[in-house]
Amino acid sequence: MAEIIANEGGGKSHGKKRAKKHSTHIDMTPMVDLMSLLITFFMLTTAFSKPKVMEIILPEKDPIENNENEDQAEFIGSRTLNLILSGDDKVYYYVGKPPMNDEDVATIQTKFQKTDYSKDGIRKIVLKMNMLLYEKVDSATQNVITGKSKISQDSLLSLIKNFKKTDKKGPLVMIKADKKAKYKNIVDVIDEMSICNVARYAIVDINKYEEKLIILAPK
Amino acid sequence: MAKLKVKHSTPHIDMTPMVDLFTLLLTFFMLTTSFKPTEAVIVDTPNSISETTAPDKNMMMIFISKDNKLYYSFDNGKDSTSHVRVKVLEEMGKQYGVNFTEKEKEEFEKLGSFGVKMEDMKKWINSKDATERGKYNTGIPYDSTDNQLNKWVLYTRFHNQTVQAAVKGDALADYETAKKVFDILLDNKLNKFNLTTNLEKVEIKVSDYK
Numbered sequence: 363m364a365e366i367i368a369n370e371g372g373g374k375s376h377g378k379k380r381a382k383k384h385s386t387h388i389d390m391t392p393m394v395d396l397m398s399l400l401i402t403f404f405m406l407t408t409a410f411s412k413p414k415v416m417e418i419i420l421p422e423k424d425p426i427e428n429n430e431n432e433d434q435a436e437f438i439g440s441r442t443l444n445l446i447l448s449g450d451d452k453v454y455y456y457v458g459k460p461p462m463n464d465e466d467v468a469t470i471q472t473k474f475q476k477t478d479y480s481k482d483g484i485r486k487i488v489l490k491m492n493m494l495l496y497e498k499v500d501s502a503t504q505n506v507i508t509g510k511s512k513i514s515q516d517s518l519l520s521l522i523k524n525f526k527k528t529d530k531k532g533p534l535v536m537i538k539a540d541k542k543a544k545y546k547n548i549v550d551v552i553d554e555m556s557i558c559n560v561a562r563y564a565i566v567d568i569n570k571y572e573e574k575l576i577i578l579a580p581k
Numbered sequence: 582m583a584k585l586k587v588k589h590s591t592p593h594i595d596m597t598p599m600v601d602l603f604t605l606l607l608t609f610f611m612l613t614t615s616f617k618p619t620e621a622v623i624v625d626t627p628n629s630i631s632e633t634t635a636p637d638k639n640m641m642m643i644f645i646s647k648d649n650k651l652y653y654s655f656d657n658g659k660d661s662t663s664h665v666r667v668k669v670l671e672e673m674g675k676q677y678g679v680n681f682t683e684k685e686k687e688e689f690e691k692l693g694s695f696g697v698k699m700e701d702m703k704k705w706i707n708s709k710d711a712t713e714r715g716k717y718n719t720g721i722p723y724d725s726t727d728n729q730l731n732k733w734v735l736y737t738r739f740h741n742q743t744v745q746a747a748v749k750g751d752a753l754a755d756y757e758t759a760k761k762v763f764d765i766l767l768d769n770k771l772n773k774f775n776l777t778t779n780l781e782k783v784e785i786k787v788s789d790y791k
Contacts, residue, residue: 387593390599390600394600398603401606404607405610408610408614412637413634414629414635415634415635415777416631416776417633417776420772420773421772422772423767447756489785539756541755543756544755545627545753545754545755548759550627553628553630553631
């Protein structure tokens with residue numbers, strides 16, 4: 363197909379000097395080289411240019427009627443972890459019910475602590491509270507990866523979902539951000555929740571007593 | 582006995598089928614690649630571990646820039662025959678007393694994300710090039726007195742009920758602005774949406790945390 367057979371047998375008059383009959387081959391190697399390069403480029407760019415997304419579900423603004431939902435977790439003080447995000451990548455946290463008056467502020471102030479977004483920061487705190495669930499999910503995932511349990515990806519996901527639903531010990535994380543917080547901070551915290559496999563977390567508005575706590579907090 | 586004559590010739594591999602195949606593949610990839618649409622603003626998204634990829638169709642996206650301005654983009658829906666973009670633009674024009682010609686509507690359908698006030702929309706569409714267009718990209722108003730973004734979202738939802746929302750915020754944008762965007766989405770009964778992020782892998786050793 364790509365061979366061009368050149369007819370060079372026309373030189374009769376030269377007597378002995380006979381032109382050799384040979385076909386001219388076009389060397390396609392450089393062309394192939396270039397093409398494979400281009401193909402690799404296009405293949406890689408198509409696969410990587412897809413942006414990644416993180417799904418977030420917010421509570422509806424005016425819930426119609428909170429009918430008796432079994433999924434509704436009980437509001438237990440000792441399980442409630444409040445994370446308060448502030449400017450300059452600061453995170454404050456305390457365990458317990460949010461303050462409703464100045465007296466509460468005084469009691470919470472003693473356990474109001476500062477942390478950061480590093481892996482020894484909130485991750486440590488959250489993971490400590492959520493260790494039971496985390497290990498459960500982690501071992502299930504590991505079993506699937508190593509091939510110990512042969513279930514499909516979908517059933518693994520529903521298994522994890524079920525773990526989360528029936529979880530009774532893990533923290534209820536309340537994520538609150540003040541005016542100085544950056545968008546990055548909130549994404550980081552939500553991400554931290556999914557890293558630590560936290561079953562229940564919500565983004566809620568900060569109340570004025572908590573804002574007071576931030577001011578009172580040690581710098 | 583006939584003598585067996587061994588032919589001495591350099592083995593030549595015929596590369597023609599290979600080239601054929603490569604050309605085919607190249608054409609395929611070149612045609613299927615959709616290059617990133619030009620975005621009105623550069624947004625540096627935060628990182629997360631999420632590996633879900635964004636849907637490439639039937640989307641509306643709100644961009645939050647570093648300086649807390651909002652930009653918006655939406656597509657024609659599941660298939661371009663529904664002309665969602667044109668319908669929404671007409672609706673917005675009616676709301677703000679701007680009349681668009683057929684040519685302008687057609688032009689708008691081709692354009693991508695924008696951060697233009699309705700007052701400047703006509704000028705934006707009729708701009709010759711991207712630099713001229715950039716002048717009108719001052720961010721869509723979203724305060725309570727003139728919440729144009731809310732209207733955009735509302736009419737997009739009205740003409741395309743199955744549309745999925747995504748927020749692409751800059752890491753350094755304020756949470757307050759993001760909250761306002763979330764509120765706009767919640768006002769339009771969209772409480773499940775996506776946040777665009779960059780993938781970042783995280784390894785956890787349980788023993789470190791015990």
